[in-house]
Amino acid sequence: xxxxxxxxxxxxxxxxxxxxxxxxxxxxxxxxxxxxxxxxxxxxxxxxxxxxxxxxxxxxxxxxxxxxxxxxxxxxxxxxxxxxxxxxxxx
Amino acid sequence: xxxxxxxxxxxxxxxxxxxxxxxxxxxxxxxxxxxxxxxxxxxxxxxxxxxxxxxxxxxxxxxxxxxxxxxxxxxxxxxxxxxxxxxxxxxxxxxxxxxxxxxxxxxxxxxxxxxxxxxxxxxxxxxxxxxxxxxxxxxxxxxxxxxx
Numbered sequence: 001x002x003x004x005x006x007x008x009x010x011x012x013x014x015x016x017x018x019x020x021x022x023x024x025x026x027x028x029x030x031x032x033x034x035x036x037x038x039x040x041x042x043x044x045x046x047x048x049x050x051x052x053x054x055x056x057x058x059x060x061x062x063x064x065x066x067x068x069x070x071x072x073x074x075x076x077x078x079x080x081x082x083x084x085x086x087x088x089x090x091x
Numbered sequence: 092x093x094x095x096x097x098x099x100x101x102x103x104x105x106x107x108x109x110x111x112x113x114x115x116x117x118x119x120x121x122x123x124x125x126x127x128x129x130x131x132x133x134x135x136x137x138x139x140x141x142x143x144x145x146x147x148x149x150x151x152x153x154x155x156x157x158x159x160x161x162x163x164x165x166x167x168x169x170x171x172x173x174x175x176x177x178x179x180x181x182x183x184x185x186x187x188x189x190x191x192x193x194x195x196x197x198x199x200x201x202x203x204x205x206x207x208x209x210x211x212x213x214x215x216x217x218x219x220x221x222x223x224x225x226x227x228x229x230x231x232x233x234x235x236x237x238x239x
Contacts, residue, residue, distance in 0.1 A: 007143075007146065008139050008142065008143035008146065008147075009139060009157060009158060009159045010159070010199055011157060011159065011160070011194070011196055011199050011206075012147070012155050012157040012194050012196075012206060013146065013147060013149050013155055013157075015206035015207075016149065016155070016206050016209060016210050019206060019207045019210045020210055020214065023210075038159075039143070055146035055149075056146075056183065057143055057144035057145070057146040058143070058146065073184045073185065074149070074150045074151060074184075074185065075149035075150055076149070076150045076153075076210065076213040076214050076216070077150070077216070078214060
């Protein structure tokens with residue numbers, strides 16, 4: 001499974017999402033390849049992603065995608081991430 | 092790469108900022124003062140928010156101001172600015188901001204370890220309130236080391 005974290009710069013915020021998503025997935029016992037990317041590369045980086053993690057601001061810009069787009073409000077709240085990832089993964 | 096300990100010059104406590112731009116500018120000042128970035132980096136951080144919106148307010152009360160690696164960045168670094176009066180950034184959930192982090196990274200490959208350290212500090216939900224309430228540089232350094 002591939003998960004892409006998207007932010008404006010591809011550093012910083014998406015990096016925090018990537019790291020916390022990896023921590024949560026590990027805790028849930030799930031395997032996934034999580035990458036951080038910026039909006040400009042979303043088309044290529046997220047082409048084969050199952051899940052995109054991002055902020056509300058980027059949902060429109062990400063546009064049409066086969067991936068589940070999950071909007072995260074508090075990037076440091078691993079409970080929020082866990083709940084939303086589990087819901088998207090149907091587990 | 093691990094981040095060097097947070098320098099005193101990278102910390103501003105109880106600052107007054109008129110609006111979000113002034114708050115980000117203070118983080119730029121602290122990054123410049125500590126040798127992580129040139130003065131122009133503040134404008135780049137502001138431009139990111141103008142372009143993409145207040146998404147950098149990534150947790151209640153906390154903004155992670157940053158721009159892309161580039162000539163304005165001199166070294167990997169983090170700055171911490173606490174605000175005397177919270178400032179709105181226009182974020183639907185996480186306003187107003189009490190703590191401004193400035194992040195400068197030399198390359199997009201090297202940044203993940205520094206943000207991992209930020210995650211270690213701020214995944215503890217009390218860190219933002221503790222930083223906002225800190226009255227000395229030493230307290231801020233301690234919280235940022237995750238040892239407070």
